[in-house]
Amino acid sequence: MTTLVNNTAAKVRTAQDIQQFERLDAALLDLALSLGAEPLQFPSLVCRSVLEKAEYPKAFPHLLLAAAPAKDPGITGPALIEPANLGSPHWCLSPAVCYHAYAHLAGQRLDSPRVLTARGRCFRHEAFFDPGRRQLEFEMREIILIGPARWVDENALAFKEKLTSLMIHLGLPGGWQAAQDPFFLPAAKGQAIMQQLKETKVEYCTPEPDPLALASVNRHEDFFGRRFEILDSTGRHAHTCCLAAGLDRWCHTLTHPATPNHIPTPDQIIASLAVALPALAPRLSRDQPLRGMGIDSIDTVDLLFMVESLFKVQVVESDLQRANTIADLADCIAKKIQQKGTPQ
Amino acid sequence: MSHAPVKPATPKEFQALLLVFINQRLPEIRPPKTLGIQALPDTLLFDSGLVDSMGIVQLILFVEETLGQPIPTRMIVMKHFRTIDAIVEAFWPTHGERQ
Numbered sequence: 001m002t003t004l005v006n007n008t009a010a011k012v013r014t015a016q017d018i019q020q021f022e023r024l025d026a027a028l029l030d031l032a033l034s035l036g037a038e039p040l041q042f043p044s045l046v047c048r049s050v051l052e053k054a055e056y057p058k059a060f061p062h063l064l065l066a067a068a069p070a071k072d073p074g075i076t077g078p079a080l081i082e083p084a085n086l087g088s089p090h091w092c093l094s095p096a097v098c099y100h101a102y103a104h105l106a107g108q109r110l111d112s113p114r115v116l117t118a119r120g121r122c123f124r125h126e127a128f129f130d131p132g133r134r135q136l137e138f139e140m141r142e143i144i145l146i147g148p149a150r151w152v153d154e155n156a157l158a159f160k161e162k163l164t165s166l167m168i169h170l171g172l173p174g175g176w177q178a179a180q181d182p183f184f185l186p187a188a189k190g191q192a193i194m195q196q197l198k199e200t201k202v203e204y205c206t207p208e209p210d211p212l213a214l215a216s217v218n219r220h221e222d223f224f225g226r227r228f229e230i231l232d233s234t235g236r237h238a239h240t241c242c243l244a245a246g247l248d249r250w251c252h253t254l255t256h257p258a259t260p261n262h263i264p265t266p267d268q269i270i271a272s273l274a275v276a277l278p279a280l281a282p283r284l285s286r287d288q289p290l291r292g293m294g295i296d297s298i299d300t301v302d303l304l305f306m307v308e309s310l311f312k313v314q315v316v317e318s319d320l321q322r323a324n325t326i327a328d329l330a331d332c333i334a335k336k337i338q339q340k341g342t343p344q
Numbered sequence: 345m346s347h348a349p350v351k352p353a354t355p356k357e358f359q360a361l362l363l364v365f366i367n368q369r370l371p372e373i374r375p376p377k378t379l380g381i382q383a384l385p386d387t388l389l390f391d392s393g394l395v396d397s398m399g400i401v402q403l404i405l406f407v408e409e410t411l412g413q414p415i416p417t418r419m420i421v422m423k424h425f426r427t428i429d430a431i432v433e434a435f436w437p438t439h440g441e442r443q
Binding site: 198 | 390396397398399400401404416417418420421422425
């Protein structure tokens, strides 16, 4: 499958970028420390077994990137790192910082709730690269709460309010809204629906016409507490919550305040859907007629669900009926994205 | 066993079908976390453990097949699925669409 990912995983930072980046992170770190967070620094590689325990490959297999050694280092040329010569990957590139935190506390009974903060490089297999907005490699600072359910819920709310104040103070206006992770469908559909139902994830997005998620608050209930056997002081599985800030996007928003209405091209839309729905990927080429392509009702539901999850617009049955090809559908989605950002 | 959806004629019939689905059919597909609980129209479906992340997919499919129309994603919110009564209130056609 051809992707539209270019040869750069992240925007190259200039001296000015670096200065701004460090200034923003310093402000965020100060906030975390004022909230009693313990600073840690985790590696960029995460053990495959940690992600498997966290069920990341089950929920987001399409985003996962792994590091594999060469089986035979004596092979020369490109064949050295072709799949046939790659060993089984023991390590993955961290898709988020907080997984390290759960592994760090695995098997412990916490005498008191913990607040950790760490900044790390994160990696996700994105379908296309948009500097500063969507990158294969990006940095997040996360504040991770681990403790009894009520303590986590109360402090998550308090921390969220302080994070909001900080972002506004730094010149990052926006608002919170319910969000959904791009779960792998159909396998992780139940998790996607539960996240939406329970509103366990909210994102802070810049205003229209070109909203960009700058931060998120993710409540996990006891999901990670159970899987990593982290107990709170009462002996129950700990609840966790992570507040994550996308530092590259913070910088981008400040240096591009009048962001033009970003509309992905139809090819980018098709590539994103193909990555998110690999079962449908062979049938998602531009000229593929929609009718007769063997999309059943479940595939259609998954396609519409993923369109809304990725692009925040709704495609309804009548839109599908009007589109003759996949390219027509992608054009329809692009138009809806544009209309969403156009003042009424 | 026939899985052809029975079309309810009234909200009460829809409620009855949901009760059968939650109490009899869903446990066959996905055993509940907590055994011995029988759902009533006002039973909290998620808090009771009767419906989880796998069950919700089946429940949504059941509602769509029974009513013969897809559920818009924007309607998949907790207040519409908290209890059987909430499902009937949200999705029975004569009540209209909710925001």
